[in-house]
Amino acid sequence: MHTFETIPIDLVEFNPFTKIGKEWGVVTAGTKTKANAMTISWGGVGVLWGKNVVFVFIRDSRYTKEFMDRNEFFSVSFFSKEYRAALNYLGSHSGRDGDKFAESGLTPAYRHSIPYIDEGNFILLCSKLSATRITEDSFLKSNLKEKWYQDGDMHTMYIAEIIDVLAR
Ligand SMILES: Cc1cc2nc3c(=O)[nH]c(=O)nc-3n(C[C@H](O)[C@H](O)[C@H](O)COP(=O)(O)O)c2cc1C
Numbered sequence: 001m002h003t004f005e006t007i008p009i010d011l012v013e014f015n016p017f018t019k020i021g022k023e024w025g026v027v028t029a030g031t032k033t034k035a036n037a038m039t040i041s042w043g044g045v046g047v048l049w050g051k052n053v054v055f056v057f058i059r060d061s062r063y064t065k066e067f068m069d070r071n072e073f074f075s076v077s078f079f080s081k082e083y084r085a086a087l088n089y090l091g092s093h094s095g096r097d098g099d100k101f102a103e104s105g106l107t108p109a110y111r112h113s114i115p116y117i118d119e120g121n122f123i124l125l126c127s128k129l130s131a132t133r134i135t136e137d138s139f140l141k142s143n144l145k146e147k148w149y150q151d152g153d154m155h156t157m158y159i160a161e162i163i164d165v166l167a168r
Contacts, residue, residue, distance in 0.1 A: 001109060002118050004166035009052050012165055014122075016044050019078055024087050027056055028108065028115045029067035029074035035108050035115040037100060038064040039091030040076070042155075045124075045162070052162045054124050057134075057155040063095040068158060073113070073127055077120030086119070111166065122167050126160035133157075 028037040109118035
């Protein structure tokens, strides 16, 4: 079990374009009894409703979505490069078909009962504020539907308050 410290959010240096878009993150949701995790490369951080927030986009088909919907909290974990293969695993296998933690070699850990990945080096602990399913009538550019949603597997946008930042 790694030792993390809590960092004041004002001291956080975080480039969302490289961290999320290129290095990828892992969304983990659930309880101590059962949690699930998946890789994400879409999302962001910002300020909304007077709070520091993160937003992630989870398609209907993801098993993780069931855990997102059932629980008030989730986390987004970030990793050093050596975990790239594990992130590929979490992003290409479903928790419906097996134990993704055992198979990827990653370990769920808990802070305030919120699951995150112990091998991460930077963790956002998040409290859900809103969930909005992005439907076809939301699009203002016509190519988005055909490029990303031909199968109708739409994204839900979860906006969540960042309640703690952990680093090691
Ligand atoms: C690099 C990468 C980025 C991904 N980003 C997202 C994302 O932002 N949203 C999403 O719904 N799925 C994304 N996925 C796909 C899920 O991680 C994948 O479908 C996963 O197997 C879902 O697992 P689950 O069924 O256990 O939830 C991504 C996959 C990879 C490899």
